[in-house]
Ligand SMILES: Cc1cc2nc3c(=O)[nH]c(=O)nc-3n(C[C@H](O)[C@H](O)[C@H](O)COP(=O)(O)OP(=O)(O)OC[C@H]3O[C@@H](n4cnc5c(N)ncnc54)[C@H](O)[C@@H]3O)c2cc1C
């Protein structure tokens with residue numbers, strides 16, 4: 110067994126995705142502490158610039174080049190990765206718990222016959238045993254798990270837990286390979302990547318964002334949040350369930366599949382603080398959370414917390430601000 | 435089109451999970467449970483596809499006795515058949531085992547599509563779907579937001595939701611597995627009267643978990659819980675305001691003004 114960790118790089122629209130920088134810097138540090146080497150693999154087509162860019166941050170970078178790897182599909186990636194993993198023989202394969210990691214991770218782990226540990230926030234080794242930390246119940250609990258001994262492990266790490274630093278680690282050791290892809294047998298065909306649509310309101314431009322979550326209960330009550338937005342001069346944004354219900358348009362969604370906002374002030378109203386939401390707002394200057402559950406994980410990242418019913422509290426805040434305007 | 439929808443009963447996560455004295459297991463007794471949020475969308479999409487293109491949706495769940503509630507819900511919503519893989523109460527079964535057992539049972543019937551939710555709201559693993567597809571030897575797409583059946587090609591065209599508004603479009607040869615993202619459609623409303631009626635008269639096929647495990651090489655558990663801890667942020671910075679709504683509004687206003695953000 111080689112004492113190596115292999116990170117699978119992600120890129121989209123000719124750019125290395127931020128999560129990849131997070132992994133090479135964060136996992137790289139963990140690897141150093143564990144006296145392990147961090148290697149990377151990038152699969153793609155005509156992506157030499159990205160390869161050059163990434164190569165410095167890992168001890169060695171495998172560049173798997175093929176026309177059919179221009180865009181991610183689980184099938185082309187799986188077929189290209191399996192022989193490489195055999196050859197590189199890492200103890201652990203790591204990727205982000207992103208839409209790519211969620212799609213590929215379980216399938217790759219099953220194909221490797223390796224234990225799969227998704228959405229981890231930390232990992233370490235105790236002797237030969239892999240120990241991972243995960244969150245449960247939307248962040249209310251942490252669990253520490255010992256993973257059954259495998260020849261290899263496959264882990265996805267939550268995006269946003271490490272800083273995306275561009276650490277210099279290697280000397281640009283690049284190994285380019287061309288995979289043997291049996292394309293005729295493929296049952297998954299890539300048809301296209303659609304860009305985000307142009308939209309009306311750009312919530313990323315405002316200094317004050319009022320975020321509303323499922324705690325609002327019903328559409329009629331949106332009024333109390335709208336009034337707060339109006340009196341503060343902020344914009345209304347929302348969590349996914351609010352958008353799914355059709356109460357606000359998709360362009361207002363904050364989070365992993367929506368927008369990332371970094372206003373000076375973010376007021377989270379009736380939002381539990383699921384990681385897929387907080388990844389889109391946790392870098393806001395000041396975060397206020399209003400929630401009737403004192404253990405809601407949103408309070409873990411808030412600067413000011415108010416425990417209570419937002420239908421009672423928001424009008425009080427609105428009228429306090431209005432009294433001086 | 436024959437569609438199988440995997441339904442998971444989850445504890446409602448708003449309630450406070452109690453860690454037992456062993457520090458490793460949860461006491462979920464008395465917890466309210468419901469159909470996993472993502473699965474309600476998977477079920478709805480399956481019913482809409484069956485209605486549009488012909489065929490039936492069936493539902494399957496693995497869990498203890500009470501998990502049958504979600505199957506009755508599936509039947510009341512319009513599923514034609516339901517299978518309950520009955521597990522011993524209080525037994526923690528890991529994802530690898532769940533996926534293996536689901537695969538063994540699903541393989542016994544015929545199907546064009548298998549649908550799961552993207553993730554379960556309590557564990558949030560997003561693991562079962564793609565693992566199951568691998569075990570069934572079929573293609574999959576996760577985070578699906580649109581499905582179109584291409585009858586002539588024996589395929590489905592799907593859109594997957596990626597980060598920040600990007601969307602991926604794929605064609606999968608059938609049979610295939612899709613994990614469904616919330617918001618793809620609006621799950622239908624089931625009245626409690628209708629649900630009661632189905633609980634009285636509908637049949638659920640029961641299968642024993644142990645029997646299925648013993649049919650082949652037993653999938654061995656791949657994880658062991660070392661400890662469960664209430665989440666404590668490393669450096670909580672939150673200042674919790676107290677008092678009446680007006681008092682809290684005053685304090686908040688003061689602080690935001692002095693910080694210069696209001
Ligand atoms: C791949 C993927 C991508 C996703 N992308 C996104 C995304 O971009 N954005 C996003 O937001 N989510 C996203 N999600 C969904 C995410 O996992 C959560 O389901 C979602 O963020 C929860 O939204 P919420 O906080 O509004 O609802 P809940 O988690 O239901 O929380 C509601 C909160 O309101 C509180 N509450 C209830 N009543 C009141 C009251 N009267 N007064 C005060 N508080 C009250 C409750 O205590 C609770 O904490 C994604 C999920 C996946 C799997």
Ligand SMILES: Cc1cc2nc3c(=O)[nH]c(=O)nc-3n(C[C@H](O)[C@H](O)[C@H](O)COP(=O)(O)OP(=O)(O)OC[C@H]3O[C@@H](n4cnc5c(N)ncnc54)[C@H](O)[C@@H]3O)c2cc1C
Nearest residue numbers: 440441442495496524550551553554557558559560561562
């Ligand atoms: C501390 C702890 C204690 C637990 N105790 C118990 C217990 O006593 N009894 C118990 O049954 N579980 C228990 N569980 C839950 C069990 O471990 C999970 O069901 C399992 O880990 C599956 O993960 P997931 O639901 O997050 O899968 P995900 O991969 O997130 O689920 C994705 C999709 O797979 C499908 N799916 C998942 N599970 C099932 C299922 N069982 N049947 C049908 N479809 C499914 C659904 O469509 C779901 O949307 C416990 C979990 C923890 C952390």
